[in-house]
Amino acid sequence: xxxxxxxxxxxxxxxxxxxxxxxxxxxxxxxxxxxxxxxxxxxxxxxxxxxxxxxxxxxxxxxxxxxxxxxxxxxxxxxxxxxxxxxxxxxxxxxxxxxxxxxxxxxxxxxxxxxxxxxxxxxxxxxxxxxxxxxxxxxxx
Amino acid sequence: xxxxxxxxxxxxxxxxxxxxxxxxxxxxxxxxxxxxxxxxxxxxxxxxxxxxxxxxxxxxxxxxxxxxxxxxxxxxxxxxxxxxxxxxxxxxxxxxxxxxxxxxxxxxxxxxxxxxxxxxxxxxxxxxxxxxxxxxxxxxxxxxxxxxxxxxxxxxxxxxxxxx
Numbered sequence: 001x002x003x004x005x006x007x008x009x010x011x012x013x014x015x016x017x018x019x020x021x022x023x024x025x026x027x028x029x030x031x032x033x034x035x036x037x038x039x040x041x042x043x044x045x046x047x048x049x050x051x052x053x054x055x056x057x058x059x060x061x062x063x064x065x066x067x068x069x070x071x072x073x074x075x076x077x078x079x080x081x082x083x084x085x086x087x088x089x090x091x092x093x094x095x096x097x098x099x100x101x102x103x104x105x106x107x108x109x110x111x112x113x114x115x116x117x118x119x120x121x122x123x124x125x126x127x128x129x130x131x132x133x134x135x136x137x138x139x140x141x
Numbered sequence: 142x143x144x145x146x147x148x149x150x151x152x153x154x155x156x157x158x159x160x161x162x163x164x165x166x167x168x169x170x171x172x173x174x175x176x177x178x179x180x181x182x183x184x185x186x187x188x189x190x191x192x193x194x195x196x197x198x199x200x201x202x203x204x205x206x207x208x209x210x211x212x213x214x215x216x217x218x219x220x221x222x223x224x225x226x227x228x229x230x231x232x233x234x235x236x237x238x239x240x241x242x243x244x245x246x247x248x249x250x251x252x253x254x255x256x257x258x259x260x261x262x263x264x265x266x267x268x269x270x271x272x273x274x275x276x277x278x279x280x281x282x283x284x285x286x287x288x289x290x291x292x293x294x295x296x297x298x299x300x301x302x303x304x305x
Contacts, residue, residue: 019195045168053212
């Protein structure tokens with residue numbers, strides 16, 4: 001299996017990813033997770049706006065998946081801590097997220113993620129977090 | 142989260158009923174089956190029922206971190222609304238979650254949020270998620286919220302003429 005198939009399989013096994021409706025797009029080694037708009041993702045029906053929690057969840061899933069690619073692991077890492085900055089309300093449209101692995105150490109990795117909608121430069125939220133690596137993770141040379 | 146009071150908020154319903162209605166007013170809150178358990182001493186306590194569709198690790202059945210994120214965001218927002226006089230809309234600025242351990246598979250998650258400081262613009266909240274008691278926590282959270290995010294900034298600004 002190539003990386004894209006491995007990812008698609010790994011994501012498809014996560015019930016919560018299906019609950020959000022998230023799918024993966026891989027270009028080279030850079031992953032974009034796409035969360036198509038759906039009514040149940042709404043947190044504020046009046047504005048309307050996406051629930052901040054699901055935007056956070058999308059970024060965390062992106063970070064976990066990108067980290068699984070970077071550490072060449074088949075298992076997902078465990079979240080130690082995550083911090084979310086909310087920059088704009090999420091409109092009722094498709095949302096995208098990418099993550100950057102800042103550092104992979106022996107046990108812990110530091111990852112940043114961003115989420116946007118119609119404009120790549122106009123982020124709706126950002127995340128930074130620390131993750132405990134899976135046992136089979138490979139530390140880059 | 143960001144929220145406006147649902148219609149009927151200003152009527153004579155008791156506070157518990159209002160806060161509960163606000164939680165279940167969000168489609169995502171309903172999708173997760175979020176519910177309010179109690180309000181006491183400015184602390185909001187709620188529940189998310191365990192369900193196979195919110196599992197994040199299919200090998201262990203542990204629920205996804207994203208569910209805890211959404212739950213704590215929502216509950217922290219409710220704690221701010223409870224602290225506001227009068228209640229109004231709020232919006233999350235920043236939310237930080239520390240995971241002590243994985244949630245126990247098959248069990249409901251409870252959480253308690255407390256708004257310990259509220260100013261004119263910003264409110265500060267702490268929350269904890271657990272299965273049985275707050276002292277054996279799954280996760281701790283701290284959050285800041287904009288209070289009345291759409292409100293006019295300066296007193297009297299509403300009296301100035303709108304630019305044409």
